[in-house]
Amino acid sequence: MSTYYFDQITKKDNFLGGKGFTLGLMKNAGFPVPDGLILTEMPVSDKEWDEIYSWWKKQSSPKLAIRSSAIGEDSSEQSFAGQNSSYLNIDNETGIKTSIKNCFQSMYKKSSALYREHFLKERSDLVKMNVVLQVMVNPKLSGVFFSVDPRTNEAGWIIEAIEGLGEDLVSGKKTPWHFEEKKVATTKLFNIEELVNTGIAIRNFFGHEIDIEWAIDQDNKLKILQARPITALSGKSEEKRIIEEELKRLKSTYPTNTLWDGGTFAEWNGPPSELTFSIWKEAFSKQHAFSKALKKLGYLGIDEELPNESHSLLERIFNRGYVNISMLAPLYFGPIPYRLELKSTPKLKFDFKKMTLKMFILTPFTMLRMLKVGLRLSTQRQQWLLECAKELTVFSDKSFRVKELDHYQKISDLELHELFQREVTLFYEDHLTWPLVLITLIESTSQSLRSLLKGVLPHDEIDKCLNQWLSIGIHTVTMEMNEDYKKASNDPAKRIHFMQKYGHRGPGELELSHPRWMELSDNAFFKSSADERAMNNSSLKSVESEINELKTYKKQVIEKEWKLLRDMLELREKWKMSLLSPYSHIRYIALEISKRNKIGNEIFWHSFQEILNNDFNLSRAKKRRDTTELSKSVYLPTILELSKLENILTSKDESNIKSFNGMALSPGLVFGEVRVVNSPDNIDVDNWPKNTILVAESTDPGWTGLFLKSKAVIVEKGGVLSHCAIVAREMNLPAVSGIKQCHLRFKDGDKIWVDGNNGRITLA
Template sequence: MQILKFSDEKATNLELCGGKGANLAKLTRAGFKVPQGFIISVKAYGKFIENDENIKNLIENFGYIFDYQDLDKLEKQSKILREAFLELDFGSEFLKEFDENLKEFDENTAFSVRSSSTMEDLNSAAFAGAHDTFLNIYGRDEILKYIKHCFASLWQSRAILYREEKNFFQNEACMAVVVQKMVNADFAGVSFSINPVKNRNDEILINANYGLGESVVNGEFEVDEYCVSKSDFSLRSSHIATKEFCIIQDKFGTKEEKISKERQNIPCLSEEKLKQIAKLNCDVEKYYAFAQDIEWAIEKDELYLLQARAITTLAERWTRDESAERYPNVITPFTWDYVDKAFHISLEYSFEMMNLPSFKGKWFASFNNYIYGNQNAVWLYMQSGNLGIDFKNLDTALEQILQKYPHIYDLPKQWMRDLDDYLKGIGSLENKMLLNDEQAFDFLDEVVNLGTIYFRPNIAISVTQSLLYRILKTFLEKLVGEKSGFYFDILTRFDESKTAQVNEDLLTLAEFIVKDPFLKSEFEKYNSQELEEKMFNYKVLRQKFWSFLAHHGHREIDFDPYHPTWSEAPSVVLDNIKLLLNSDFEKLANEKLHKKKLYFNTKNELFALLPKQWHFGFDELLNLVKTYTLLDDLEHYETTRLSILVRKATKAIGEYFVKLGIIKDPLDVFFTHMQTILDYKEGKITSQMVRLEIEKEKVQYLENSKKIPAWNLGEEDEVLEGDSEVLEGVAGSMGVAIGEVYLVHSKDDFATFPKDAILVARTTNPAWTPLFYSAKGVITESGGALSHGAVTAREMKLPAVMSIRNAMQILKNGMQVKIDGNKGKVYILD
């Protein structure tokens, strides 16, 4: 079949029906009121050109020789191709199918004939306006004529240029065509499920005019604008334009019509119609589980959905909401350069894998050495829209999850397979000798490339984990109501993580020391630096300790590899061990079994509340939550192996720069940019220019490290006084505790952390986990339910409250607080 109805399941295939056609088919099959029509598939396009050697040769040759620099020449090449298309004839088989589909409509029906390229309305490219659309077309011959024009528009110069810009192969471009019954609209326009002008996610923005929607879409006419509440669809504000013209149907297409003066300044939509449009927009957003803009039309009081697209662009709004947990401290320019590159490559790769719209812009950016997140982008991709899942039947819900996110089962297996290659690459690079500057530069390239390839799917892991947590939370809220937080905490505690394994190894070392009176005495007597120097005196412990570092020495102290790892700073590990010496080892061992029993009993308790046929679906959901929680932790553990290699590369380059007199400390290379190193290597800049950049960047870095970054870039933070009674954040782990707070700024505070204190930090990472064994509760300035601090607190049954802004300024060591992990609040008792 070369032609498919909107209602045909095959019509939802983008490769067969193009972006616009597949989208209309999906919306039709989902039950939305879409005007009827059919799709001339890519197969028809292929058959249309396959028997003409001339046009096949033109496409093949021009695909390689298009002149993208000379627009006049490109337009001439484009015109030759398009004119050749219009000379071709349709085959008899196609015409027979076409006539069968057309006869289902009244002979006086007007149609729109729209291009639907296989590269149009993709998640990675919108192609807005790149191909042709024809409106109000009557009669068989006219429709066929404009189908040819749509085929030819694949080779419009603007479409050719757009494909080149997006790095698509010209020869792989194909065209489908949508033939759709026209709505003779009384009113039409567009609607956005979030307000992209004000960056409001609680508002729907609607533009409208009399007549067809082209007057709104083209942006050439004055139109009405309405802001509607997303919660109850009530009208919040409106701008009623002086609407002088609209576009209406005409016998030969469309035409402009002057609007009567008495109608020009009155709203073209009633509040009731606004509610209907807003609800339709929200329903489409729910279906796609992503913010959408839609084109709509009203004819004779009937509302029709004409088109829907994902909203992927909002103005940047830089905050520390998303970045403070990942990047709590200042970052050197060199580190951020390669992290920024790898992160955004991963973002594009991961979103494509997850079938999410492509994001074009910066997700994270560095300002004054602190990393900020583009909060509007974060909200749009991570929190906007409904999950698009019906929880009335869990078996059906599981099917919906797998349909919407087919990568969920495959990603963990794929990642584990790729891990082998990554670890082999790590091993090869660890053993590589760097004998000269050329080898050092090449080594740096190899490290960055290895890390970039390894990291590509890793954003998908954390995003999927977040998605699964949202699904589990939503389901538990519907099942047990207010008790959902209690059950959620238990069902997201796992002892099998890599971080848990590292902690067990630390506990084993601590227990070994406690059982040896001499070693215990030594550890009580000396600080960690002194113990590091004396380690050679402790033969058995030394072997165990070096074995631990051989396995886990790549663990980071700080995200930035400018700082040493555990293997280069063993005293940090010794501080952690000292914190564990007072642990109740027997109790900890018993708790592990207790947690497993509690998980098992809790799961069975929830099973008893569910119909038997839902048990499999719920069990699968829990398995996926566990899989991705452990995978996210393992991914972080393996990623930090790169730190040792990055330090090896930068030290080697740094030593070369020391010989040249550019710097005195090899690690000062971290204060230059990667492009600067490449430019110097290629002889584009002098050593003096490198030296000046390093000096400038280092001074700025050191100055910025002493500052507390504004939470919202460009705004002054409102610092609350210490006598504020209640601090509100986000619940991270259930439970209530009262105790004195202790602020941990860095590893330097580990050794002095008091037993049973409330841990307060900007954020925590896996290397901080031993602190939790001594803590009574946890407060952080950033993070949420998925953060390391929250996950670890749940594992250890400690109450935790995350995202308390300015907690490090408001709270002081020794302050008495009550931490309520159930409500996400901290009460200052002093």
């Protein structure tokens, strides 16, 4: 064991970890830092422990703060916030010994290991743990000092302060006093000028912008408890630049009344990778899956190149996938003198300015086609549904991939590329066709059912009624998968069968950069406990009996529409189950190509065309990945109107709002503690509380393990017919969507009420 005392630390001791090293440098430079020491290894002998106790007693046996200090922690790149352990107010030898041991062992906690693997990649094994012992301050006041605004990177210091320990400020338990250089900042609480001068001096000492934790002790003396670089400052300025450039591009490329719809891709948790987007984009281009789906329903389809730079209806808006619905109308019926207007939903409105002689001549034919399609949608949906089910049987027989993951290691480069091209082409040309037909039919049937209920129920009761029916009336293959997952989690003997049946699925499964359950093996499973909620297998009351109680002569028609919608939703889940098998093999082949070209996960930041052309450029890939990462904090609604986009991006901060209204997805009322999941790949649920509220931008059925560990779900994206809604209802989890930036607004540890009956979230 090596022991380094704060007053002995110099710049050559940077191997001591960010926290301890920084404290030592500040102590030696004369800043008011409480005394302390750093241990580089776990003490093993009585002599080594006695050395620590002796130092403590020389300090008059004060209460100690004992914290981890890993190399790389509190750096300008990663904060390691909350990943390793801290213990406060330790005041006896037994407590000191236990806390030191726990700090060293915290490096091996699952959450800490996953954090290092995610951020440090191949350098994760090189991280070394040190432990800091520091004299505690008994504070009147505690707080933080930022030398610049960490939200915007704009000049001007910021101070926040609370009474008592600073832990309550970090955890959000107390609302702080807030002071800014930009505003006249005066207070009788403490000497604000002394704090600012000390903070600026520390910034100048280190030569970079800093974030300081400080305290005022019972004698009104300022103490500096920690200092670190403000993380991701460059990211903030880059984020601002990306927003400005993207706004400029959109304004110069599209008419101001352009509308986009992102609902089709609500399951993408954040912006998609380049490979994922390039394949789906192709599906919405000329003569491919979406065009074929339109034609099957009697529409015109896409036979010519679309008038945009991507030649596809699917476009990138701030790196997210949006369908340009402004270009859709002619693809349905041909040239028509209408424009799209956005009210609560997009609607066609007659536009005399669009009328041309050619359009005038073609209008009768267009109207006839509209009538024919409308008639077919009202009379042939059952026939299409049967055909879609037959096609699924054929598809499942010929498309389910049984190859082992190591199959691709045994074939030549040429065969590998041919297989990759075949799988990608089949997916965007054919595999998606019938699922897209089904999505259109579901939307049409849902609207029809809502229209029928308008004359029967009050407007604000329709969604609640439909949610209730969906909750008790649907039984999907996803529900069966969830049941099997739960059994496999608790019984390892059942995992082989689970993987054979569902191994091609996994969390974030529409994104090709995310691993499948087959790859995760035993790590795919989270052991469930006896008190977790049972699946929604039965109900005392059927949907049919509820419909029979409605006071209307339209009961038979309503029941028919309901049964159609139910059958379509259940069939959609079956299609997804089969579709994701060949889709997963696009990932497996890409990984083998990546392995042979030694480019790692950067393969997913190349388009499929670039991969086929062996056009590998790691610099370009990294730039795409970094830009996409910065775009994650940009909020965009499901239906996006270019003319209102700038207002959306510059809308005022709503962080002080205490309650939120969204869309009720699944009924129930739950109080719990938030856990935010931004990426489903590296999640440690071992330490989740029993009343966890899962918060994410979006989810999919592959999040089963996280759903099982949660008591409710909050998402930004997803409607009442979404996969998230179906899974939540089947698992008896209250769920709410439409909460703007919930994955950025809430933080781990927030206590909230989730009202899945009325779509309301309330901060406790």
